Every structure is written in structure tokens, then in C-alpha cells.
Amino acid sequence: MAISVDPPDVSEHLRQEQGYTFTFLSDPNTEVIRRYDLLHKAGGPKEHDISRPAEFLVDRSGTVRWENFTEDIRVRPRAEQMLAAARAIQW
Amino acid sequence: MKCVCTRATLLHFMPGPNQKRTNSALWLGLLITVLGPLSNFLYYSKIPAAVLPWLNLAIPAIGLLLVLIGVVRASRQSQLYRGKILGSIFTVLAALLFAGSAWLFIHVRDVPRSAGAPQTGQRVPDFTLPDSTNQTVSLAQLFSAAPGMAQPKALLLVFYRGYW
Numbered sequence: 001m002a003i004s005v006d007p008p009d010v011s012e013h014l015r016q017e018q019g020y021t022f023t024f025l026s027d028p029n030t031e032v033i034r035r036y037d038l039l040h041k042a043g044g045p046k047e048h049d050i051s052r053p054a055e056f057l058v059d060r061s062g063t064v065r066w067e068n069f070t071e072d073i074r075v076r077p078r079a080e081q082m083l084a085a086a087r088a089i090q091w
Numbered sequence: 092m093k094c095v096c097t098r099a100t101l102l103h104f105m106p107g108p109n110q111k112r113t114n115s116a117l118w119l120g121l122l123i124t125v126l127g128p129l130s131n132f133l134y135y136s137k138i139p140a141a142v143l144p145w146l147n148l149a150i151p152a153i154g155l156l157l158v159l160i161g162v163v164r165a166s167r168q169s170q171l172y173r174g175k176i177l178g179s180i181f182t183v184l185a186a187l188l189f190a191g192s193a194w195l196f197i198h199v200r201d202v203p204r205s206a207g208a209p210q211t212g213q214r215v216p217d218f219t220l221p222d223s224t225n226q227t228v229s230l231a232q233l234f235s236a237a238p239g240m241a242q243p244k245a246l247l248l249v250f251y252r253g254y255w
Contacts, residue, residue, distance in 0.1 A: 003251070004252065004253030005253045005254075006255060008221050008223045008224065011223040023222050023223075024222060025221070025228060026222070026223070035218065036205075036208055037206065037207030040202065041203070050252050051251065053202075053250060053251055054249075058215055058247075059245050060243075060245070061214070063213070064213055065211060067211060069208065074134055074144065075134075075141055075143065075144065
């Protein structure tokens with residue numbers, strides 16, 4: 001599941017273009033992004049507030065089992081890395 | 092065969108004003124510096140991403156260093172190497188490319204610390220947001236089974252910068 005400040009139609013365009021099958025959620029008011037303390041103030045174009053990149057693996061109880069916060073926005077975990085992290089955990 | 096070392100043959104081995112060597116350090120240096128910005132495309136490769144920021148910075152630094160070596164050569168051994176004028180032009184270009192790479196290196200690291208973000212072992216806050224088809228979805232709903240599918244054991248939440 002992916003979350004950003006992008007409005008639903010932008011996310012839907014990206015989803016269809018890339019053929020993604022997972023859910024995209026829109027948080028244009030950075031309400032949830034703020035609640036997760038992931039706000040990057042003026043980090044977007046035209047000084048817009050955006051989310052910093054972050055990934056969380058959450059179990060059914062809502063508990064974080066693995067997380068990743070990059071220090072460099074160019075460095076993101078690859079799908080294989082996140083799948084490996086998920087496989088390494090006893091669910 | 093006997094070698095007759097005339098003045099002409101000697102001159103051949105003594106670099107004259109038009110027979111200076113190409114200052115290869117200058118050209119190689121500029122080429123490497125140009126590869127610096129291009130090395131940002133390596134994020135699409137299989138190279139471990141964690142080493143790439145340093146590589147993106149090291150490549151133009153090495154290039155600039157080579158250009159400077161070329162400049163020193165051209166000024167100290169001006170009878171041997173070309174590139175006095177070219178050297179100053181290349182220095183400016185290489186310095187600008189390096190400065191751009193250094194600025195990018197700092198800028199992309201301008202990420203908030205997010206000390207209050209959920210950590211391993213902590214519960215994440217529940218939330219409700221519209222999905223890409225404008226349907227309201229809650230975190231709890233995402234954990235419920237989709238038709239014909241088993242209930243997911245886990246969920247991967249990916250927060251990204253957006254503006255795609």
C-alpha cells in the first residue's frame with residue numbers, strides 16, 4: 001500500500017501507467033503523514049509539504065515488524081529487499 | 092644501416108612549439124567529471140543503492156582532480172604539454188559539475204529525522220484515506236480479506252514523496 005500527497009486521480013494515473021495492483025491512498029492535507037511524523041516541510045515543488053520516504057511492514061495487530069527511513073531520497077529499498085525482510089520475519 | 096643524426100631527426104624527438112603532447116589528463120578529467128551527473132542513472136541498476144551517493148560525489152571529484160593535474164602540467168611543463176587555455180575552460184566546467192554534484196548530495200539528504208515515527212514493536216496509528224478511485228479506505232479494511240483471497244498476514248506501508 002502506498003501513501004502520498006498526490007490526489008487520487010494522479011495516483012490512479014500512476015497506478016495504471018505502471019500496472020501496479022496495490023492500493024494507493026491520498027493524503028493531500030498531510031494529516032496521516034503528520035500523525036506518522038513523516039512530514040517533509042516544503043520538500044515538494046513550490047514549497048509544498050510532502051511525505052519523506054519511509055516503509056513499514058505491519059502485522060495484523062498493527063505492530064511494526066520492520067521499518068526503513070532513508071537518509072538520501074535517492075536511496076530506497078528495492079522490492080526484493082522488502083520481500084526478503086518480510087520473509088525473514090515469523091508472522 | 093647507419094643512422095645519420097641530422098638536425099632534422101633530432102628535432103623530431105625534441106618537441107617543438109607545434110609538437111606538444113596532448114594533455115590527456117585534461118580530457119580524461121573532463122570526461123570523468125561529466126560521468127558524475129550521469130552516474131545518477133545507476134540508481135536503476137543492481138548496484139547497492141547505499142554506495143551510490145558516495146560514488147556520485149567521488150566521480151566528479153576524481154574528474155576535477157585530473158583536470159587540475161592537467162592544468163599544473165600545462166603551466167609547469169608548458170614546453171611539453173598543451174592545454175593552457177583549454178585547462179582554464181575545463182577547470183571552470185569541471186568545478187561547476189562538481190559543485191552541482193556536491194549541492195545535490197547535500198540537498199537529497201535534507202530529509203527530516205522523523206524521531207516520532209512508529210518504530211519496530213510499536214503500533215501504527217489507524218487512519219482512513221481516499222484511495223485512487225476516491226473510495227474511503229481504512230488501515231483495518233486493508234487487513235481484511237479481498238474477495239477470493241486469504242486474509243493478508245502483513246501489510247507494507249510505503250510513504251513516498253509524490254508529485255509523479
